[in-house]
Amino acid sequence: MDDLLELLRAGLPADALITDPDITASYSHDMASFCEAGAPAVVALPRTVEQVQHVMRTATALRVPVVPQGARTGLSGAANATDGCVVLSLVKMDRILEISPADRIAVVEPGVINAALSRAVGEHGLFYPPDPSSWEMCTIGGNIGTASGGLCCVKYGVTAEYVLGLDVVLADGRLLTTGHRTAKGVAGYDLTRLFVGSEGSLGIVVKAVLALKPQPPRQLVLAAEFPGAAAACDAVCRIMESGHTPSLLELMDRTTVQAVNRMAHMGLPETTEALLLAAFDTPDPSADLAAVGELCTAAGATAVVPAEDTAESEMLLQARRMSLTALETVKPATMIDDVCVPRSRLGAMLEGTAEIAEKYGLTIGVCAHAGDGNTHPVVCFDPADADESRRARESFDAIMALGLGLGGTITGEHGVGVLKKEWLARELGDVSVELHRGIKQAFDPLGLLNPGKVF
Structure with a gap:
């Protein structure tokens, strides 16, 4: 520990290192449940690429694991610390370096907040589309690490x-430029694509070149109530089969709608079994x-019920964005x-998810990016109740098994982290896992970057 701190201090300013255990403990995990987290030896908060390189060279010299982090809004345990590691928080690297309307690109550091980037490019008549529900908090680096959606x-x-394109600091401190x-x-x-979704296991993203689109017209939203999930999903298929291209197609089940109403008094229709939101940002959305x-x-x-104006549309979108928080x-x-x-x-x-909820005697609310088939079943439980916790974990696994059985994948946008790494092996198969490990070995031969994550 003394050697580690001495070497880190040689290349970092004093305010870039945190060693107080009460503070470092707050950096030990993201927002996922049932994921183990260790106690970091130190938290480093670099502001420059050179400082990130210094951290990685020090870690390599001393064989100390490094866990990269953004805003820790992740939901898979990918940002969880391991005992004795260096937590490398990129939140201080938060500059938008360039916005080019002619090239339709933005060049940013990893700590830039998603919503801040969206607002900045909007001033130039441009649009950065990926918009996770946590867009007011999550960072671009974290979005890249988990290949997030929205x-x-x-x-x-x-x-x-x-x-x-990306600038990436490798495990040994070398700087790689891709794309x-x-x-x-x-x-x-x-x-570039290899690093997107790698959850900090291959390198540390320190700069990103992002594509932008022209800002679309304001979208209008329609809300449709259904007597059951099957009817709502039939509507989704009809919409897509008919060649429509909605800018948003989201679903909330009754449990989710009621939770949103309790938290925010939105006045959503609580008698519906499924509420579908469809939006268009076309020249004639009506x-x-x-x-x-x-x-x-x-x-x-x-x-x-179609929204009458953009204000009403935004209210409906806000209800959908707060679904996970409401659940x-x-x-607890x-x-x-x-x-x-x-x-x-x-x-x-x-x-199938409703049947699992009934089988395990649990409340499981579902919100979904219905247009993508990406569902977010939320298992609600009391961790102080050992039996309920067990049932929660078993129901979670049952939902993943259900998804794979339907020809799906265990993660559409949240990543693997700690929570799903056992399931990743089942989805990928032996040959793919072997190749994944070979790639990891090529980029991080000492296994220092985010150990114990992904696989």
């Missing part, structure tokens, strides 16, 4: 589609919403699943 991905895609800042570029292997409303009615919607008020703890299935199997996924 509400508008059904039309605009996920983080991986907007990362053109490009041009509209096209296919030189060499696509190392016409698109009318067409989608007819499809919802044909699928069995009991009420279809956290149902019980939650486990948030992240299973993505083909859209055609979305109804089976929701109905």
Whole structure:
């Protein structure tokens, strides 16, 4: 410990190191339940690339593990500390280095908050689409690490589609530049995509070149009530089959709607079994919403209510964004699943989740990026109740097994971390896991970067 601190202090300012155990403990975990977390030896908060390189050279020299972190809003334990590690927090590297309207790119440091970037590029008439529900708190570096998505991905895609290039500090302190800042570029292997979603296990992202789009018109939202999940999911399939391209297509079950109303007094319809939100940011969104409303009615919607203006639309979107937070008020703890299935199997996924909730005697609310088939079943439980905790964990595993059985994946946007690494092996298979380990060995031969995560 003394050697570690002495070497770190040689290349970092005094305010870039935290050793007080009461403070370092607050950096030990992200927002996931049921994930082990250790006690870090020190927290480093660098402000420059050179300082990050110094941390990694020191860690390599002393064989000390390093756990990279953003805002710790993750839901898989990917940012959880290990005993004696250096927590490398990138939140102080929060500069937007460049916004180029002509090239439609932004160049940013990893600690930039997603919403701050969105607002900054908006001043130039541009748009950064990936918008996780935690966009007011989460960082771009964290978004890249977990390959995060968001509400508008059904039309605009996920983080991986907007990362053109990266500067990455490798485990031994070398600086690697990947990708490009041009509209096209296919030189060499696509190392940029390799780092996106790697959860800090291959290197430390210190700069990102991000693609931007022109800012679309203000979107209008439609809310449709359904008597059951099957009818709501039938509507989703009808919408997509008909060639519509909504900017958002989100679903909230009755449990989620009631939780949002209790927390925020939104006045959402509590009698509905499933509430579907569809939005369009087209030149004539009212016409698109009318067409989608007819499809919802044909699928069995009991009420279809288009928003009258952008303010009402924003209220509905805010209700969806606070779904996970609202479900956290149902019980002292939650486990948030992240299973993505083909859209055609979305109804089976929701109905199967309801059966799992009944089997284990638990409250499980579901909100979903329905247009992507990406569901977020939220298992609500009391960690002080040993039996309920056991049932919560078993139900969580049952939901993942259900998703895989329906041809889906264990994570659509939250990542693997600690929570799902056993399930990752089941999804990938032996050959893929072997190749993953070979890639990890090539980038991090000493196994110092975020050990115990992913696989």
